[in-house]
Amino acid sequence: MLVALTVVLVAGCGWVVFRSVVRVRPDERVVVERGGRFDRVLEPGTHWVVPFVQRARLRVDTRPQEVALPARERRTADGLGVVASARLVYRVVDARSATYAVPHLPSAIAQLAGTTLDVALEGTTADSAVRDGHGLRRELLAVLSDTVRPWGVDVHSVEVVVGSS
Template identity: 25%
Template sequence: MILTFIFLAAIVVFICMAFKVVPQQEVYIVERLGRYHATLEAGLNFIIPIIDRVAYKHTLKEIPLDVPSQVCITRDNTQLTVDGIIYFQVTDPKLASYGSSNFVVAITQLAQTTLRSVIGRMELDKTFEERDDINRTVVASLDEAAVSWGVKVLRYEIKDLVPPQEILRSMQAQITAEREKRARIAQSEGIKQEQINLAAGQREAEIQKSQGEAQASINESQGAKVAQINRAEGEAEALRLVAQATAEAIRQVAAAVKEPGGTEAVNLKVAEQYVDAFAKLAKTNNTLIMPANVADIGSLVSAGMSIIKGQNTTIVK
């Protein structure tokens, strides 16, 4: 009974050892009698216990590997403390098991040496500006060497570039000076643009003012010209109307003289005006000028009538 129980237990243990369940995205390397035999992929697999054994286990996932910080010397003899991170993936489990005793250590050491070599060919300022180029160079170098280890290096990223404190202070001072310089340049450009704008505005204002004054002068001269023309036309029209009125009056007087009794009326009017003129002259002047024949008013009237008759004759003609 005991032997049977032991036998059954041995069978159970054998079966448990014979079947291997491999998780997803993992592989097992099986050795038979110390030599590589097979690669077990995800799922249920069968091996021969005691003869076969799982020698290595690998994950096929992308693995991030932290590269320890190290001191690198740049081309201009400046020390930099650099650390980074590598992303790699096992592509050939057999090579990963037998290509290197420890591919993780190999990748880490190669990344450090490659990084020191790349930074040693650059100046300090370039290391900050060309981090992408450094990353690509390290990845290319690691990927070339990692082929024989069954590993694919996907990316390398520099996490920190830390120069000495003295360099940091000098860089900070340089950055501060550069920013102050840019601020002064920007301020001067602003002042310059302001002056340009003010000058342009003043010039435009002067141009507008001069144009306005010129237009006002033109309008004023045109207005004065128009006023002069209107005034001259008005005066001419007034003279013309006066002349027409005078001519009409003369024609009416001439017509009245020709009518019966017209001559006697004219003689009476001339005599009245003659007497009235001498009366006014006596009132306004101390010296009175008298004609030689002042007593002969009839002769004066006859002379005036002869003049009127002559004018009438001329008008009739």
């Protein structure tokens, strides 16, 4: 009986110590919550959290991420259709904002980029959209950078490919 109790206590203590240690890789940050509310962001290294009180809610990847908008027909100001696609590269710079500002960051960025591309194309003619892809790229980069900055994200690059349909 005493041996079984000792084994259970040692296993329980080992489990608590195992749950207390959080290792954070150099390319990620970990958001810690205490009682369901934000407590802190763990930087790379080994950290201790208080089991049953604090929990590592989310591991946020800080490496550059890519979002690709598939080619599809979009309308321009002159009523003609063009086939446009885009690819953007972003990086999370603030793990707290990226966790709490929007529910699902990659899909929010993709939806915003698609809407912004549609609006930019609606303000130009099909001919100028096909000829001046750099202007669309600059406009997309400016709008996306300003909009996602409060989300803790930095947009590195945007590529736009426009062709006539």
